[in-house]
Amino acid sequence: MAQAGLTRAEIENLDSMWKAPGFIPTFVAVFAAFGAWSLLLPVIPLAALDHGHSATLAGATTGVFMAATVATQIFTPMMLRSIGYNPVMVAAAFMLGVPALGHLLGTDAWILLLFSALRGVGFGALTVAESALIAEIVPARFLGKASGMLGVFLGVAQMIGLPTGLWLAGEFGYPTVYVTAAVVALVAAVMCLRIPRIRAQRRPKDAPGGDVSMWKLVAVPAVAVNTLAMSFGAVSSFLPAAVQDLDPVTGAVIGGFMLSIIGGAAMVLRYFSGVVADRAGHAGVTMLPGQAMGFAGVALMALVIANGWSVWWLVLAGVLFGGGFGMVQNEALLEMFQRLPRTKVSEASAVWNMSYDAGTGIGSVVLGFVAARAAYSGAYAVAAGLVALGILATLADRYLGAHRVTDHDNIRTRLRQIPVPRRPRRR
Known part of the structure; x- marks a missing residue:
């Protein structure tokens, strides 16, 4: 029942x-x-x-x-x-x-x-x-x-x-x-x-005002989770193999646990991010720290593999990447819920899931193509660049958000509401 x-x-x-x-x-x-x-x-x-x-x-x-x-x-x-x-x-x-x-x-x-x-x-x-x-x-x-x-x-x-x-x-x-x-x-x-x-709720037909395009509101958190999901596509596909290539002895033991380490870090810090958001009363507090952690993790992977450093640095990189990805997952979803009206929570969920799943699939294919030509280190370097683009998008959104003119009750809207006598048409 x-x-x-x-x-x-x-x-x-x-x-x-x-x-x-x-x-x-x-x-x-x-x-x-x-x-x-x-x-x-x-x-x-x-x-x-x-x-x-x-x-x-x-x-x-x-x-x-x-x-x-x-x-x-x-x-x-x-x-x-x-x-x-x-x-x-x-x-x-x-x-x-x-x-x-x-x-x-x-x-x-x-x-x-x-x-x-x-x-x-x-x-x-x-x-x-x-x-x-x-x-x-x-x-x-x-x-x-x-x-x-x-x-x-x-x-x-x-x-x-x-x-x-x-x-x-x-x-x-x-x-x-x-x-x-x-x-x-x-x-x-x-x-x-x-x-x-x-x-799922429907938008009332008599709701006031014109809606802002949904994509304008969710684009930045979608890019944030998508760029890290693309990186995760490469991490999940190649990191265990990269660990074993770097150190055939120790890596054979650690390689099988790398995805669990990343998943565990993501799980813990995703929950932590949610607790922080509830205490702050709004989403976004841990978005940039999460993106920075994700960038640091995947960039460290590229450096370790390129320079042949100790395999234990990859464990640290996995914890950083997984924890950052977990925080961004939660923040992106909460920001979409916060930016869209309650009548569009299902759309917010759909955009978040498509950004995540499409990013993972595209990342594994595209960065796999890069790995075939520039080794694992090249793939992770490109992945770090993708995460950096997501960080720039978030920073730009924060700046514009502080200076953005709202779609309702702004000067342009008020001027439009002032009755202006129309000139009679000439015959």
Whole structure:
């Protein structure tokens, strides 16, 4: 049974985010859904390689998944308005899990690509819905902490799911992983049934004034998370290998843990960023520090690899990058929620998720192209340049924000409101 929803006034009177109806079921569902996704993320490409397919096809399974994810995210806000959170999230969890069983049919190219795309559809709708739903059901003064806690659940799910999928495949075979992922996703679908039956808000037809273009409001935080996500695409693809190349002995041990180190740092500092935002009463306090940490981390990676420094410097670089990325993730989402009206929280979630997912996919491809021609150090140097562009955009936005003329109640608007007699037309 779905829980009863509260009015906005009742939600704001809650003294804890944990008391919001549907809050705990949402987080359990998100944990299960991302667990199912994490189980299969490294396994499907590995299965393709083990059955004689090329590295191109193995990579295409992830590429098709992400393409379907981003395409679905575009239409999810409309579905949340017309259908509602509960049915969209239940259907998305089913789409994320049930197609996993399709991989039991074999490893032909069309099977690998088709069912990867179907799972991507479920993942795309679910990621947009869960971020937007948190903004709908949690008091505004706890939104930073709630978003940070969402990052904790996602991080733990990935830290458990990624190695578990590989372990299950090695010990019991690929079919076991497919069935396990489907079952875990169905747990998410069951928990989604407990989510309040509410719909994304619509803008009232009689709302005063003309709207500012949504893209003008969210472009800068989108660039901030996108540039770091592009860097993460290179980090997640090449850092474990770079660690082992730098030090075959120590790196063989550390390399397997590098992504967990980055993910753990991101998880902790994303939550910290949310706590800071709630205490400050607004988003953005840790945005520039997070971007600076991300830049320092990826720049240090480039320097360490180029100069052959100790592999332990890469561990420090991973902590810096992961922590900075975690803070920027939270700040970008909160800034989008803060800049857009409540009627567009689903659009804010969609833009944030598309910036993140598209950035990760594009970064892994483009910076992989750079790595093939300028080594890992060259790829990370370019990644550092991308993050620097994001920092410049944030600095420019801060400056313009302090001097920006608002779209309402400014001089130009007031002059337009003054009645001016019109001259009669000449015949």
